Amino acid sequence: MTTQPSLLDEVTADEALTSAGRAPSLAPLGEGLVRHVLSRGAWVDVRPGWVQRSEALFEHLLADVPWRAERRQMYDREVDVPRLLCFYGEEAVLPHALLAEARDALSAHYLPELGEPLRTAGLCLYRDGRDGVAWHGDRLGRSSREDTVVAIISLGAPRPLVLRPRGGGPTALRVPVGHGDLLVMGGSCQRTWEHAVPKTSKPVGPRVSVQLRPRGVR
Numbered sequence: 001m002t003t004q005p006s007l008l009d010e011v012t013a014d015e016a017l018t019s020a021g022r023a024p025s026l027a028p029l030g031e032g033l034v035r036h037v038l039s040r041g042a043w044v045d046v047r048p049g050w051v052q053r054s055e056a057l058f059e060h061l062l063a064d065v066p067w068r069a070e071r072r073q074m075y076d077r078e079v080d081v082p083r084l085l086c087f088y089g090e091e092a093v094l095p096h097a098l099l100a101e102a103r104d105a106l107s108a109h110y111l112p113e114l115g116e117p118l119r120t121a122g123l124c125l126y127r128d129g130r131d132g133v134a135w136h137g138d139r140l141g142r143s144s145r146e147d148t149v150v151a152i153i154s155l156g157a158p159r160p161l162v163l164r165p166r167g168g169g170p171t172a173l174r175v176p177v178g179h180g181d182l183l184v185m186g187g188s189c190q191r192t193w194e195h196a197v198p199k200t201s202k203p204v205g206p207r208v209s210v211q212l213r214p215r216g217v218r
């Protein structure tokens with residue numbers, strides 16, 4: 001006797017295939033990872049397209065992360081921070097299982113250099129070209145005096161992440177990051193170099209940045 005799958009089973013199987021086909025996943029990390037050695041003990045690793053089928057992850061984060069607008073003091077007045085934010089501390093459950101997988105894969109890869117795992121995730125949403133982040137190093141905490149690693153996964157519309165030596169000077173490295181690209185800043189980069197995502201008047205879509213950092217680095 002042959003058994004005929006019901007129409008319902010077929011639909012379910014089709015749906016499962018479709019959603020599995022769209023599911024984001026990580027490409028092998030070592031393949032395609034290029035290191036840019038900067039001055040004064042700083043380096044930047046770039047791995048284009050590390051998150052494959054990143055669109056589904058991007059849409060999930062856009063919809064499900066409790067994005068918050070923040071304000072900060074600028075001289076004598078308070079201004080809007082030009083991007084939305086959400087911070088996940090060490091104990092927090094990340095908003096998608098793939099981010100935990102990415103954090104663990106990066107922790108394993110960089111352990112010989114870093115000596116500790118990545119533990120926190122800072123998420124930023126750049127809604128359009130009016131959002132950006134000015135020149136800075138992540139120097140709150142231990143990174144003001146110790147070498148460290150900050151890994152950034154970029155999703156959605158690409159925006160250039162630019163780097164220059166601390167204290168000014170022309171941009172020395174400009175990396176357009178989006179659509180699942182990975183950029184990792186390491187060594188003395190947070191102390192001796194600065195990075196920024198400049199605002200732009202060009203029409204650009206939203207971008208989400210996921211920054212994975214070790215304990216005590218912000």
Ligand SMILES: O=C(O)CCC(=O)C(=O)O
Pocket residue numbers: 122124133138152161195196197209210211
């Ligand atoms: O958008 C990015 O990828 C950079 C974010 C950043 O530098 C920061 O939040 O400190």
